Amino acid sequence: MTAALQVEALVKRYRPDRQPAVDGLTFTMPRGATWGLLGGNGAGKTTTIAMLLGLLKPSSGRILALGHDMARDRFAALARMNFSSPYIALPHRLTVAENLRVYGHLYGVERLEARIIELAEELNLSDLLARPAGELSAGQKTRVALAKSLINKPDLLLLDEPTASLDPDTADQMRGWLERYRAISGCAILLASHNMAEVERLCGHVLMLRRGVVVDHGAPAELIARYGRDNLEEVFLDIARAPHEVAAP
Template sequence: MRGHCLPVKTRRGGAALRGDATPARFSFALHAKALHLNGMTTPATIAVDALVKDYGPVRAVDGISFAVRPGSTTALLGGNGAGKSTTIGMIMGLVKPTSGTVTVLGTDMARRRHDVLHRMNFESPYVDMPHRLTVRQNLTVFGMLYGVGDIRGRIVALAAALELTDLLDRPSGKLSAGQKTRVALAKALINEPEVMLLDEPTASLDPDTADWIRSHLERYRATRGATILLASHNMGEVERLCDRVIMLKQGRIEDDAAPGELVRRYGRSNLEEVFLDVARGRKEAAA
C-alpha cells in the first residue's frame, strides 16, 4: 500500500501530497469519513473529527481531525505530553472526548462502540495484566471478552508464532519486560483485529526483540489487511513501519505526511531530525 498519494492538510493550512510513486487524481473531503481516490470512494477505517480532550484545565487534545486509510500503518508522533495516548484512548472508546467525534469502521465510537470493539484491539506495554494469572489464563480471559471461537486453538497458534509456548503456564507477573511485551502482542492479536491501536509497541525492548516484533506486525498487517495506528518515540520504527506520520504538538496536528516527504519538506536527512525541528519549533527549510 506504500506509495499511494493522499492529500493531507498541514497545520499551516496547505494541502500536501504524501507518498511519492503514484500520481493520483483525487478529490478529498478533508477529515471526512470517506477518502476519494482516483474517482473511487473508500470508507476511512478511522475518522477523527474536531476531537478535543480536556483534563480539568489541561487541554490534552486540541481539535484534531484526520482520516486513516484501510490497510495503512499511521504513526502518531510527538514529544512527551503531546496527546498521543489520549488520542488513542479516545479512538478505542476508553477515554471520553470533551467534544468532537471518532468513527471506526463506520461506527460512531461515542454511541455504538460495542458494535465494533470485537473488530479492534489495543496494545500498550504500560497496561498490565493480572499478575497471578498465567499467560494462558490471561489470554483465555481476553479471548472470551472478544468472543473468540476456538480460544484454545488460537492461543496455541499465537504462542507458536510469538514464541510464547514455554511461557504459557507461567504467572504473567513473573515475566521479563520483553516477554510481557510479546504476551501483550498476543493479547492484541487474540481476536485477529482489523484495526490495531498500538501505544509504543516496542518500548523497553532490546533491538533484536523490537525488530522481531516489528516484523511480526508488518506480516500481520500485510496478511490480514489490517489498519494500524501507533504511537511511538522510535523514529526508526516509524520510518520502517509507517506510510504516514501525524506529528502532534501540544494536542494539535503540526504536520501530516509520509516519512520521506517530511524529511524532504524539512530539508533533513532523517525523521529524528524532523522530530527535533518540530519539537523545538524550528520552521522547516522547505516551508
C-alpha cells in the same frame, strides 16, 4: 469501503481553564494502513489513543472507528479493535494461556484454544504458556501483550510504545510480526512511539502532534525531504523545538 478511523474536529479539554490536551484533531486513516502518532511528552498522543478506544470521552468532535460512531456504538467497534501498551499490565498471577483465554472470551473468539496455540507459535510463546505472566522478562511480557492484542484478529490495532523497554533484537522481531500481521490480515495500525527508526520502518503516514494540534503530517520520506533532514528524528526535533503552521491532514 469505510475508513479504519475517521476523526473529525476532536477536542479534549480536561479543565475549562486549561489549554485543550487535544485541539481540533481531524484525520481519516484508510484500512490496511499503518500510521504513526508522534509528539513529545504532553503532545496529546495518549489522550488521543484513549479517546479512540472509548476510554476517554471527547469534549467535542466525532470518531468513527471501522464505521461505528464511538459516541453511540463503541462496543461494536471495540469487538473488532484491540490495543497494547507496556503501561497497562496483564494479571500477573495468571499464566500466559489463562490471560489469553480471558481476553479470548471477552472478545468472543471462536475456536479459542486453537487461536491461542496459533499465536503462541507465531510469537514464540509456546514454552511460556504455562508460566505466570508476572514471572516473565520485559521482552516476554511485551510479546504476551502483543498476543493479547491479536487474539481477536483485529481490523484496527492501536499500539502505545509497542517496543518500549525491548532490546534491539526483540524489538526488531516485534516489528516483523506487526508487518506480517498487517500484510496477512489487512489490519490498520495506529501506533504512538518515540522510536523514530521504528516509525520510519512501519508507518506509511505520520501525524506530528504538538500541544494537542497536528502541526504536520505525511509519509516519513516526504517529511524528511520537506524539512531537508536525514531522518525522522531530526524532523521530530525541528517540530518539537520550533513553532509551525497547523497543517490540515
